[in-house]
Amino acid sequence: MKRMFFPGCQLGGSDPEYVTGLYDLLLSLDGSTGIGIGCCGAPAEWAGDREKFLEIRDGIRDLWRKQEQPEIILACPYCYKNFRENMQEIPVKMYFELVEIRLRKHITGTAAVYDPCAMRRFPEIRNRVRRLLEAENISLEELKYSGAKAQCCSWGGHAYTVNPNFVKTQVAEQIAMDENPYITYCINCTDIFRAKGKKVCYLGDLVLGRDTESRNIPTVSNRRENRRKLRRMLVDQYHIADNSPAGCGDRFFLHMSDALKKKLTERLILEEDVIQVIEEAERSGKYIIDVENGHRFAHRKISHMTYWAEYTMDExxxxxxxxxxxxxxxIVNEDKKSWETENSSAEDAGKS
Amino acid sequence: MGNRKLLCGRCREELKKEIVDFQYLSFAFHTEVLRCPKCGQVFIDEDLVEGKMHETEMVMEDK
Structure with missing residues (x-):
C-alpha cells in the first residue's frame, strides 16, 4: 500500500458519502490505496487530555508502520495540522493536493474562500485551493481574516460545550465577513455556517460533482449514526475488515419536533442517550408521571452526564x-431511601 | 413548573419538596427539589438545571 486515506472523524459524520466518494476517487488513481477511519486525537488535545491524545497518536503511528509507512491522504485541515505538528515522520497530503484532482462541479459568480483556522501555518495548502478555483468562472474575494489570520468557525477547542454563547457570536461574526457565498474546505466550517443560513460551497462537493446546498445539515445524533453507517458501507462496499466494537442497534423510534431536534443538537444530547434513559425507565418503572398530561419524566446518569427525558410511550x-x-x-444517594427501607426491614426481620 | 401534580411511577406517591444532596468536581451542594417520599426518586425540572445548577457547574469549572 503506497497510500492510505484517513478522512478523520467528522467528514463521515457529516455525510458518509463524502468518504466513500473521495475514497473511490483515490482508488481510481491508485487501486492499492487503503483507508483507515478514526480520530486524529485533536478533540482529546482540546480537552486537555494529554494521555488520551498520546494514546491516539501512538495508535496512528503503529497503524502507519504496520501498513508499510504509506503516504497518508487527509481531508480534514485539523488532521493535517495535527499530523504535521505531532507526527512529523508521516508523509501527508490533503486529497486536493494530488495533481490529478479537478473540480467536477462548476460555479459562477462571486465568492470568498474561507480558510480554516488549522491552515494558518500552511500557505501551500491555502494556495492550492485558490489554484484549483482559478480555472472557474468566479470572482474570488479575500476575507478580512484569512490566510495566516484565519479565524475559527467556532468548532475548535470544544467551545460549543464550554461556552455556547461564544459560539453564537463567533459564528455570526464569521459569516458576516462577506455577504457573498463562502467556499470552504473544512467540513466543520461548512456545516456550522450552513446551519446559520450562510450559503456555502464545500470544496469536497466541487471535487465530487455534488451540490452542497442540497445536503441535509446533520444533527448531533445524525453524526453518530452517519459514522456507524460509514463503517457498514466500508465493510459492505469494499469488504474491509471491521475491527471496531459493535455499536448499539436500532431500538425504538423516537418521535419529536424539528425544534426539539435542533435543541438536542445545540445541547449535544444524543438521541441514543435519550433512548437509554427511556428504556431503563420503562424496564425498571423508575419514572415520574405528570398527572395533568400523562407525560413521564425519567433520568439516567451516563458517563459524566445525567440526562432527563419527558416523553410518552406510543401504542x-x-x-x-x-x-x-x-x-x-x-444527584447523591437518590435511592438511599429504598436502600434504608430494605435494610431496616431486614434488620427488623432479624430481630423478630 | 407551577403547582402541577407529579407522581412517582414506582410508588404512586405524590412527590414532595425535600432537601437533596448533589456533588460536582468534589464539591458538595444541597437544594430543595421534588422527591418521592417513599423510594427517594428525585425530580429536577429544566428551570433548575438551566439556571442554578448550570451556573454552579460553571463556577466550579472555573475554579
Whole structure:
C-alpha cells in the first residue's frame, strides 16, 4: 500500500458519502490505496487530555508502520495540522493536493474562500485551493481574516460545550465577513455556517460533482449514526475488515419536533442517550408521571452526564419525546431511601 | 413548573419538596427539589438545571 486515506472523524459524520466518494476517487488513481477511519486525537488535545491524545497518536503511528509507512491522504485541515505538528515522520497530503484532482462541479459568480483556522501555518495548502478555483468562472474575494489570520468557525477547542454563547457570536461574526457565498474546505466550517443560513460551497462537493446546498445539515445524533453507517458501507462496499466494537442497534423510534431536534443538537444530547434513559425507565418503572398530561419524566446518569427525558410511550411501541435536558452535577444517594427501607426491614426481620 | 401534580411511577406517591444532596468536581451542594417520599426518586425540572445548577457547574469549572 503506497497510500492510505484517513478522512478523520467528522467528514463521515457529516455525510458518509463524502468518504466513500473521495475514497473511490483515490482508488481510481491508485487501486492499492487503503483507508483507515478514526480520530486524529485533536478533540482529546482540546480537552486537555494529554494521555488520551498520546494514546491516539501512538495508535496512528503503529497503524502507519504496520501498513508499510504509506503516504497518508487527509481531508480534514485539523488532521493535517495535527499530523504535521505531532507526527512529523508521516508523509501527508490533503486529497486536493494530488495533481490529478479537478473540480467536477462548476460555479459562477462571486465568492470568498474561507480558510480554516488549522491552515494558518500552511500557505501551500491555502494556495492550492485558490489554484484549483482559478480555472472557474468566479470572482474570488479575500476575507478580512484569512490566510495566516484565519479565524475559527467556532468548532475548535470544544467551545460549543464550554461556552455556547461564544459560539453564537463567533459564528455570526464569521459569516458576516462577506455577504457573498463562502467556499470552504473544512467540513466543520461548512456545516456550522450552513446551519446559520450562510450559503456555502464545500470544496469536497466541487471535487465530487455534488451540490452542497442540497445536503441535509446533520444533527448531533445524525453524526453518530452517519459514522456507524460509514463503517457498514466500508465493510459492505469494499469488504474491509471491521475491527471496531459493535455499536448499539436500532431500538425504538423516537418521535419529536424539528425544534426539539435542533435543541438536542445545540445541547449535544444524543438521541441514543435519550433512548437509554427511556428504556431503563420503562424496564425498571423508575419514572415520574405528570398527572395533568400523562407525560413521564425519567433520568439516567451516563458517563459524566445525567440526562432527563419527558416523553410518552406510543401504542406502536415507539415513543414521543417532548423535552430533554442534561446536567453534569450528580444527584447523591437518590435511592438511599429504598436502600434504608430494605435494610431496616431486614434488620427488623432479624430481630423478630 | 407551577403547582402541577407529579407522581412517582414506582410508588404512586405524590412527590414532595425535600432537601437533596448533589456533588460536582468534589464539591458538595444541597437544594430543595421534588422527591418521592417513599423510594427517594428525585425530580429536577429544566428551570433548575438551566439556571442554578448550570451556573454552579460553571463556577466550579472555573475554579
Amino acid at each position: 406502536s411501541g415507539g415513543c414521543t419525546l417532548y423535552n430533554a435536558y442534561s446536567h453534569r452535577m450528580m
